[in-house]
Every structure is written in C-alpha cells, then in structure tokens.
Ligand SMILES: Nc1ncnc2c1ncn2[C@@H]1O[C@H](COP(=O)(O)OP(=O)(O)O)[C@@H](O)[C@H]1O
C-alpha cells in the first residue's frame with residue numbers, strides 16, 4: 001500500500017487531452033491523491049490453450065506515453081500481466097480474461113501486455129466488470145503477419161472509474177482489430193492508440209458506447225501512420241440518454257510525411273435519445289503527405305429517425321419495441337464483429353436495459 | 361365483414377414554411393372484399409391520404425373522420441391502427457439499418473398476433489411467402505429495405521401483406537417502378553391476399569396497367585385533394601384514353 005508520489009504533472013483540465021474529462025470524478029487517479037493497492041485483478045477465465053501463456057513479468061514499456069496517468073502507472077508498477085501467444089499459433093476459440101476484486105477506496109494501477117508472435121492469430125476478450133477504481137496501461141504487440149481481434153468490454157458497476165490507454169504496436173503485414181464496448185461505469189476514459197512500425201500493417205478500431213444519466217465515457221483515438229502503406233479504419237457508434245449523459249469521441253489520425261500509400265477512414269455516429277445529454281465528436285486528420293490512397297472522416301449526431309419508427313409501427317410494432325429495434329440495429333454493425341454469439345446477445349440485452357432504464 | 365369509412369377528411373402537411381392544406385374533404389367507404397382504385401395526377405394528395413389513414417406524424421388532421429368498423433382510427437397510435445387491421449404498402453418503403461427482414465417480420469407478426477409465432481411453422485410460412493413472390497431466401501438475412509431495388513422493396517411490402525393478414529390494405533403506387541414480370545407477381549400476391557382474407561383494398565395508382573391484373577370494383581379520380589369523379593372499371597379506360605387533363609383544369 002502506498003500513496004502516489006507527486007513527481008508527475010497534474011492535469012488542470014485546460015490541456016487539450018483533458019479538456020472534456022471531469023477530473024473531480026477520477027477519485028484522485030490524476031493528481032496522485034488516490035491510495036494505491038496492488039490487486040492484480042486481471043485473471044484468465046477457463047483453461048489456457050496450448051501455445052498461450054499468462055503470468056507476471058518485469059517488463060519495460062513498449063512505447064512512450066504522454067498521458068499523465070499512464071506515467072504514474074508505469075512509475076509505480078513494474079509488474080506486468082503478460083498474455084503471450086506464440087508464433088504460428090492459431091486459436092479457434094477466444095481467450096477470455098476477467099476481473100476479480102475491486103474497490104473504490106483504493107486504486108489499482110494495472111499494467112498489461114499482450115504479445116502475438118509472428119503469424120499468430122487470436123481473439124482476446126477482456127471483461128471489465130465490478131466496482132473498481134482502475135488505471136491501466138495496456139500494450140499490445142503484433143509481430144509480423146500476426147492477427148489479433150481484441151475485444152474490451154467495459155461493463156463496470158455504476159460508480160467505477162476506469163482510465164486506460166490501449167496501445168497497439170503493429171508490425172509488418174499484421175492485422176489489429178479492436179472492439180471497445182463501454183456501457184458501465186461512472187467515468188470511463190480510454191485511449192485506443194495505434195502505432196504502425198512497418199508497411200502492410202493494418203488496424204481497425206471499432207467501438208460502441210451507451211451513456212445514461214450522469215455517465216461520462218470518453219474514447220480518444222490516436223492512429224500514427226509513421227510508415228508507408230499502412231491502413232486504418234475507425235468506426236465508433238454511441239447512444240446517449242438521460243440528464244448529463246456525456247460522451248466524447250476524439251479521432252486523431254496523423255499521416256506523417258514518410259507515410260506514402262496510407263489508407264485511412266474514421267467515422268463516429270451518435271444517437272441522442274433524450275434532452276440533457278451531450279455528445280462531443282472531434283475527428284482530426286493531420287496529413288503531411290499528399291501521396292496517399294485515401295483519407296477521410298465523418299461525424300454525425302442525430303435523433304431517432306421518425307420515418308423508421310413510423311415504418312416499424314405501421315406493422316403493429318409498439319413505439320418501445322420499434323425504438324429497441326432501431327437501437328439494436330444501430331449497434332449491430334459493430335457488436336456483430338465480436339464473433340461470439342453469447343457475448344453479442346449479452347451486450348444487446350444490456351443495451352435494451354440501458355434504453356429501458358433511460359425511458360427513452 | 362369490415363368497413364373502412366372516410367368522411368370529409370381534411371389534412372395539412374407540416375413544411376418548413378408552415379402547414380399546407382392538402383386534403384380538402386375526402387369521402388370514401390371500403391368494405392371487405394372490395395377493391396377501390398384511386399387514380400390521380402402526381403401531387404394530387406394520394407400519398408397524403410394513405411399516410412393520414414396510417415397515422416404518419418408529419419400530417420395533421422384538420423377535419424373529418426376515419427373509422428374502421430365504427431372504431432375511431434384517427435384516435436389510434438400508428439401501431440394500434442395496424443392491430444385494428446389496417447395495412448399500408450408504402451410508395452417509398454423505409455430502410456432500417458441493422459434490422460434483418462426475418463427479425464422485423466417476426467417482431468411484427470408477434471405484435472399483431474399477440475404471441476410469438478411457433479418457430480417451425482413460422483419458418484415455413486415465411487419461406488412460402490417469399491417463394492410465392494419469387495424472392496431469394498437470402499432476403500431474410502438482409503437488413504430491412506437496405507440496398508433493395510425498387511422492385512424488391514415492393515415485393516417485400518406485399519410479402520408483409522400476405523404474412524400479416526390485415527382487413528384493409530392501402531397500396532400506394534405499388535406498381536410504380538415494376539417491370540411487367542414483377543408487376544404480375546406482385547399483383548398475384550395482392551389477389552391471393554384478397555382471396556384468402558376477404559381483404560378490402562384501396563389501390564392508389566398513377567397508371568391503369570396494374571388494373572389489368574387487380575380488377576377494381578370502383579374507380580375514383582383524385583385531383584387537388586379530393587375525389588372528383590367516381591365510377592366502375594370503365595372509368596379507368598376513359599382515363600387511359602384521355603389522361604387527367606380534364607380534372608386538373610377544373
Ligand atoms: N412533407 C412535405 N413537405 C412539403 N410538401 C409536401 C409534403 N408532403 C406532401 N407535400 C405536398 O402535398 C401535395 C400532395 O403530395 P402527395 O400526397 O405525395 O401526392 P401524390 O401521392 O398524389 O403524388 C404535393 O403538392 C406535395 O408537394
């Protein structure tokens with residue numbers, strides 16, 4: 001048990017990276033006032049398949065971070081939970097990790113690494129649940145030719161606070177896909193970031209979020225096209241309902257001068273289901289070379305489409321069920337990418353529940 | 361035996377520049393088993409009539425009444441109207457992203473029948489309805505109207521008509537955009553629904569060609585927001601020969 005040292009800068013809320021985040025609700029994660037406890041809450045669910053290992057190791061960070069909380073996590077914790085998938089291993093079933101133990105009275109500073117060996121292929125699902133105060137530095141390395149479908153489910157209890165950076169380093173011809181689903185917690189702030197280190201790498205960042213009264217969910221992408229011929233796609237969809245539901249989506253994509261042949265597109269759609277909710281959506285494409293395949297972005301925020309509701313209701317479907325169908329339909333494009341029926345149906349039911357709770 | 365009664369119906373539409381009066385007193389009575397064709401030029405208010413009966417929120421009722429077997433349709437919510445036995449095959453069916461045809465149909469059938477149809481018999485029912493309209497089985501997994509061609513959308517509307525078995529159907533330009541083969545297939549679907557369910561039909565059309573396949577008992581000429589002439593099937597032949605010019609200038 002220790003108290004965070006104060007050698008780190010404390011965000012004031014005026015910084016670009018912190019301008020939306022309600023710092024007061026971070027329970028001391030950002031200014032070092034949180035009491036820290038080593039909880040090692042991340043555990044494997046079920047048996048590990050052959051070629052996969054999970055254990056604690058003393059590891060250096062893969063990549064620098066300019067996030068203050070991540071700096072604190074690294075400064076305080078050398079113990080990294082390391083999930084490693086050996087070269088050439090192709091897993092047919094997803095590896096599930098979940099959380100055991102949590103507390104709001106003390107903070108867990110978690111470090112996690114996922115490593116895919118060359119040409120390995122896997123789906124990894126994190127089930128983030130429970131009542132917890134958790135800051136996490138998650139780094140993912142994809143060796144050449146490997147492919148990872150990384151699913152991170154934020155199904156926390158109502159008071160939980162989670163701030164994290166999910167950083168992927170993608171090597172030659174490797175394929176990274178991440179699906180973030182954020183439906184629970186008081187404050188959830190995730191930085192899904194990608195760094196391409198060789199040509200032929202690709203990343204697809206997908207996400208859904210559903211914030212109801214009082215919840216704050218922030219997803220702040222950063223995709224760094226620092227090499228030629230890499231491809232990135234970002235598609236996040238959110239719904240908001242209830243007083244002071246607040247979501248933030250930031251899509252920073254940087255195409256550096258050397259990154260010829262870059263192909264990128266980012267998209268954020270928000271469905272505002274009631275008054276009093278606020279969706280911030282900021283695509284930000286920086287292009288330092290003209291020699292690219294394509295670069296684009298789109299952002300929309302809208303309400304229920306009356307024509308869709310009318311069409312469904314004209315077939316006898318009640319307003320409540322029509323809304324449920326439309327919201328499920330809105331999210332299904334991304335939820336169906338998870339590739340696990342049980343998880344998908346659980347999330348859809350959760351989304352039904354959020355909609356019902358909001359009375360939208 | 362059901363009766364849909366429209367009396368003195370006046371309707372305005374909400375536009376950016378305020379409300380505009382479209383229907384100026386429509387009177388029409390349709391009984392089970394009867395087919396009434398409504399024919400009129402573009403912009404005369406035919407779709408407005410159809411949408412108003414179905415309860416589209418864009419339209420405001422200014423006067424008159426619509427009843428189905430004595431029950432006040434205009435007081436009902438959109439879904440209640442469908443449950444009362446009304447069906448509208450839309451001129452422009454709406455896309456619903458992410459909602460599959462099979463999920464949509466089953467949800468609708470559950471709502472209208474008051475209980476979920478039994479899985480096995482339902483699958484057979486849907487398959488039969490799709491085959492009858494020459495629709496590929498892959499349709500069931502596609503999203504509602506998303507990426508459908510004009511003809512596919514219309515077949516999908518008539519498939520719903522056959523599956524949901526309403527008492528009264530309003531078909532809004534179901535024939536437009538169909539080639540000859542599709543027109544015949546879709547018309548056969550309407551005729552099956554008439555034969556099987558003693559359906560009353562309000563057939564809105566711009567052209568007479570669909571009337572060769574679906575025989576109307578009555579023809580009403582619609583212009584400038586109301587019915588300007590009524591007659592039997594022979595009135596359609598007159599329209600075929602002379603067009604709407606006589607009515608529009610009136
Ligand atoms: N949403 C709308 N906004 C503005 N005008 C409308 C709207 N809907 C209908 N109208 C007008 O009402 C009239 C009747 O339209 P409609 O009922 O669609 O005619 P029809 O189906 O006979 O072609 C037209 O003049 C049309 O421009």
Ligand SMILES: [Mg+2]
Pocket residue numbers: 406407408451532533
């Ligand atoms: Mg029309």
